[in-house]
Amino acid sequence: MVSSRLYNIIKSPLVTEKTNTIAQANNVVTVAVASDATKPEIKQAFEKILGVKVKAVNTINYQGKVKRTGQRLGRRQDWKKAYVTLMPGQTVDFVGSQAE
Template sequence: MSMRPRNAKEVSISQERIYDLIRSPLVTEKTTLLGEYGKVAFQVPLDATKPEIKVAIEKLFDVKVTAVNTLVQKGKLKRFRGKLGKRSDMKKAIVTLAEGHNIDIATGV
């Protein structure tokens, strides 16, 4: 009987899906401050799941991920030339890395 966490899931995703999951790193004042705590933020597709994001980050950057937190930022209503429009919704993933691991988002993948 192996002891693994209750919510641990075996996820196998293709190499193509790995590159689709991580759209871009989020570089803001807030996410830069999170870097001091071993956290990195990425923009991900709306259909991405936490286990998929974890596997993708671990394979792409060769690091150990301890936690993934996600949130969906709803698109704002904007006016353009008098017409009402809506920006797209965006999903963010805040990834906590294991002690001693880090990701330098300034260099490319």
């Protein structure tokens, strides 16, 4: 796979109470990914870019909601979420905070 494609697959980490609970209990990282990304592509992106071993990848497609602005109707974009289960002992730190 072309390495430039790998950098476009992972869009952003999703940090919520639910994702933090899942991450602590099951060693799972939750990220927003490209809508056309496949599970093998997501796994390859994590392993090559972030340098971690991936156990499994589960994905969910979300349909954009219809919203009203004044008299006009608009539609939010469709997007995809991935739950990436890491091998035991592997961690990913998207924040990169360091204790001083």
